[in-house]
Amino acid sequence: MSSKVNFSFDSALGIYYAGQLVSGTAELITERPKTIRSIYITVNGFVETRWQESVEKPGEDGKLVKSMETHTATEIYYSSDKYVYGQSGGSQLELPKGKFVFPFHATIPPHAPTSFNGTHGQIKHEVTLTIDRAVRYNNTFSQCFTVILPNDLNVRREHLQPLKRIEEKTFWWGSIFGGNKPMVMDVSTSYSAYVPGQKIHFHLVMDNQSDVQCQDVKVRLFKNVTYRGKCGDKEQLKTTEERLADKHCGEVDKHNKAQFNDFLMVPPTTPTTLGERDSIRVSYTLRFIAKTFRLHGGGDMVVDFPLVIGTVPLLGSAEDKGPGAQKTAIPNGTMQALSAPNFQEDVSTEHFESNTFKPRYPVYLFSGQPANANANGAAISPIPSLYPKAADSLPAHPVHYTANPASPVAKPPAAGATKAPPYPVQAPAAAAAGNNFEVLGFSIPPGYQPTPTAPADGSGNIGWK
Template sequence: MSSKVTFAFDNNPLGVYHAGQVISGTAELTTDRPKTIRSIFITINGYGETRWQESVEKAGADGKPTKSIETHTSTEIYYSSDKYVYGQSGGSQLELPKGKFVFPFQATIPPNAPTSFNGSHGQIKHEVTLTIDRSVRYNNIFKQCFTVILPHDLNSKRENAQPLKRIEEKSFWWGSIFGAHKPMVMDVCTSYSAYVPGQKIHFHLVLDNQSDVQCQDVKVRLFKNVTYRANSTAKEQLKTTETRIADKHCGEVVKHNKAQFHEFLVVPATTPSTLGERDPIRVSYTLRFIAKTFRLHGGGDLIVDFPLTIGTVPLLGSGEDKGPGQTAPVNGSVNSYPGAPIFQEDVSDEQFESNTFKPRYPFYTFGQTGANGAANGVPAATQPSLYPKAEDTPPHPKPTPGPGPHKIPPYPTNPPASVPAAAPVANLPPYPTNSPAPAAAPVGNFEVLGFSIPPDYQPTPSAPGAAAPSAGIGWK
């Protein structure tokens, strides 16, 4: 091993941020031998790219059609900031000695930065990069991805609170052979048309099978639809994929029978629906109800599709949903929201080329309350937290104010600023923040470049999601 970099985010162990927040942390560089370099700089950026190949048929020089492979690509930079933490751009050669060095980084994520995404034909990626600019050899580059979430409050549109409801029927030629023409009729409805990950989609389904065809199974599926856009040719190119992310089997309905199903489908941790119309990657969802039949009966399955919206902040009162027609009235009580979400990795296994990073999305633990009405140990609140909370990290108790005023910032926190003596005492955020544990004395050969560091600084562990022990290891 020649060099190693460990990234750590300030008070944010999972590296999850909302658009508009400040990202800050440190990059700890370890070298086991001296290096001749020009500079060291840290880049924080976000970008989106798409790429896929298609077989196309074009007329050749002789007029005959020929097949070829065409690549469609698109790249868009959302933000980028560079900071030289040692040396300068194009500067003279410097000697980087053997040892450990810590460099800070900080940047503001634009308020309209899109949500992190990793798919089969594209990605929206946010990352911190430390680059060692070497004068006579190739650069050493170390990267750490982090998750950005563009908040999507379902309460911003009234139509999200409207139920989904439809009646569809289908006739089969199998029955007409025997003189019967009665159809299979599906009547289905849900409580809302928009949900958040972790929420149950309660549905009421009635299948009146008047036909002579047996329904093998009533299936309910949630599909993630992704549209990739590319501008590499004169004409805009689109690529659409459909992936099943949740599935429910209700059971069969034999011919000349009628059955009712009062069930639910849980929304997994998944990308929120895209808000922008011109984004290079657009995410939408389809809730599909299927009455499965034998193929030889003709006519195919009876299918009912609904467009579904997935957000990051649930509808007011939706945590008390018991199903269509049984939704509790919205009264603004403290139980209107399920509490702060945890952040879980994307349930999808798709990835763009060599990108194995899985973004984390908000996941609400509806109905999982303790003795004091807390969800997973987090006190209930009148509104959901807009700030990420570490998963599986027990919250710290409310701090006891000492003499003088105190201001507790929301999670994740930035370096505290001094508060004027006359400032009023600020309220605590709706959910506890994670306070850093006391640091031990520094160990080993340790040097700081680029900024002053407290005497009680302790080297940080590897960033979350990185493989151990090879995380952050760059070129030798």
């Protein structure tokens, strides 16, 4: 390809919160002249889901026939287009070779969902530069960026409540020998909501009164994703479960009792989805498992808790010492001093079709050096700055660019020859009278002549580059 585009965002790592202004530049490099109609930049956010399932339906002869059904869903959250060179449906223009820089900016809606990339769907935010070429296929260049919908755990008081449960299970193996005593598990945590980078401290007491040996006590964090799609008028849900973290505590012999005080670290992962009818919903399960031999009957003993993952930790949770420990009192009207988070790629290895982009999520460190600091050790704000300070980034090397070409006003197209753009766009601003007018911010020198339009019958000596 004779062209390439390098996207640069004003926010470090291309990370924005919902409601912020996403801005940056698109650097277009062309190795030879091109005959084009226009260049436009699109900033948009959307969700799409897609998966296939095998179903059996009665055929013409009444017998069941297997077929594949495709379930899909698509929703556009926002879309902003700007023509940076030429106009929609305009005449052919000559784009010389060189290096050009086009700015872009758009406002992210305040309720735009968090970026996500999963097995059967994605929530994608991206900027795209499209070169609308005459006759030949368009050149399209895209770059994803991360959007985070804030989820402050302090908004809901129930997140301060601990997770606590006592469960027991009996096995038919013990009844064979005249005993039917249970295996009892008593588990608790400090809170019911956490953030990535935080330790989930748990207290677990395993009272194994049964005649069955507990091979291992496991604690696992699972990510549950529910995809919503349609096949015709029928709505279908698809749910996946992925293990994110695992802790092996140890075995407990029969007629023995053991106590475990440990923790599980929350890795960089998608915050819990707040909406109930979203096309993609993310939730989490904290699971405690007492592993037993299958021969003993009844299966493993399992205790599940729903867990919330947010983007702002609970006040006082930085001093968490585990369930039962005295919690630090936070006076009303005061804020806890928190280390600013850094932003790390999603730990999940799943991705939607060919999209390998990994969103970055806020990760906190609750002791020691701040999780995100500049070269001087000063903490950087947890909210990405639209205009980072020089101290927070390395100095950029000087780059020489070709002056952006002027965009001549295209001649009115013939009736019926206007082609609708791929996205809705604003009407172009009217040109000022005179020879020295300005279009889209670029001044046109006097005497400039655009490349002649190709004849309708295809004759002429214009070469398509």
